[in-house]
Amino acid sequence: MMIELRGVYKQFQNHQLFTDLNLSIKARETVVLFGPSGSGKTVLIKMCLGLIKPDRGEIYLDGERIDNLPEKQLTQIRMKTGTLFQYYALFDSLTVSQNVAFYLANHTDMTEEEINTRVREILIQVNLDGNQHLKPAELSGGMQKRVGIARALVHQPKIIFYDSPTDGLDPVTADRIIDLIKKLDTDLGTTSLVISNDMNTAFRVADRMGMIYNGNILQIGTPGAIAASKDPYVYQFIRGLETGPLLDEMEKITSDND
Numbered sequence: 001m002m003i004e005l006r007g008v009y010k011q012f013q014n015h016q017l018f019t020d021l022n023l024s025i026k027a028r029e030t031v032v033l034f035g036p037s038g039s040g041k042t043v044l045i046k047m048c049l050g051l052i053k054p055d056r057g058e059i060y061l062d063g064e065r066i067d068n069l070p071e072k073q074l075t076q077i078r079m080k081t082g083t084l085f086q087y088y089a090l091f092d093s094l095t096v097s098q099n100v101a102f103y104l105a106n107h108t109d110m111t112e113e114e115i116n117t118r119v120r121e122i123l124i125q126v127n128l129d130g131n132q133h134l135k136p137a138e139l140s141g142g143m144q145k146r147v148g149i150a151r152a153l154v155h156q157p158k159i160i161f162y163d164s165p166t167d168g169l170d171p172v173t174a175d176r177i178i179d180l181i182k183k184l185d186t187d188l189g190t191t192s193l194v195i196s197n198d199m200n201t202a203f204r205v206a207d208r209m210g211m212i213y214n215g216n217i218l219q220i221g222t223p224g225a226i227a228a229s230k231d232p233y234v235y236q237f238i239r240g241l242e243t244g245p246l247l248d249e250m251e252k253i254t255s256d257n258d
């Protein structure tokens with residue numbers, strides 16, 4: 001397995017977020033997870049990167065246990081990964097090119113020329129060629145997202161985490177990002193964990209997809225199996241229906257927190 005979570009528990013204050021979460025993702029597989037806001041999708045990715053520690057359970061990347069590693073070894077492991085964070089976290093004072101080049105310049109011994117060539121290639125792939133010299137504040141949200149993707153991919157990692165890659169993009173740009181994710185998965189043989197509540201994205205990129213709800217993965221399967229699911233939560237969520245068990249329970253959770 002390339003990504004594996006075994007019996008993961010995670011609690012914040014008195015809020016039990018995950019109870020006995022299990023997930024296995026094979027090499028070259030693309031798995032999409034979806035679920036309500038606050039269900040723990042971003043926390044799950046952060047646990048896979050060792051940025052948040054689970055309270056119990058084990059997490060493995062490429063066969064190596066990472067949840068109990070010291071920071072120095074985590075840095076090594078993280079080099080195998082690339083992450084598009086939900087709020088992309090670009091360096092404000094650096095240009096597009098410098099943001100994308102950052103990893104290569106600091107963690108590899110590539111020459112400046114090699115770096116420039118690689119950065120140029122990836123910027124063309126995300127359709128940002130010509131914007132190299134702009135700073136994040138001068139970019140639209142969609143452009144910032146694409147810089148985030150370029151930065152996650154520039155070192156050609158084995159494992160890629162995409163947190164909500166098409167959120168807030170126009171449909172045409174979103175389609176381009178979906179095609180890019182698919183192309184990279186096929187061309188480079190990467191293993192990807194994609195978080196997306198956009199069902200167009202989810203159904204188009206997933207080999208398997210699953211719903212996170214109430215501390216666990218409710219159901220996971222092929223897009224066909226999920227589309228045909230009779231689970232009332234999955235059924236309602238993937239169709240965005242107003243009636244069903246979800247809204248009632250989510251309203252209850254919200255009012256409990258007030």
Ligand SMILES: Nc1ncnc2c1ncn2[C@@H]1O[C@H](COP(=O)(O)OP(=O)(O)OP(=O)(O)O)[C@@H](O)[C@H]1O
Binds near residue numbers: 012017036039041044
């Ligand atoms: N570092 C933290 N400390 C305390 N609580 C946290 C922390 N990170 C996340 N949480 C809580 O964990 C829960 C899940 O958060 P998370 O960001 O994973 O949700 P999400 O599923 O990604 O939602 P969205 O779809 O809105 O991005 C939330 O209730 C959040 O408040």
Ligand SMILES: [Mg+2]
Binds near residue numbers: 042163
């Ligand atoms: Mg999130």
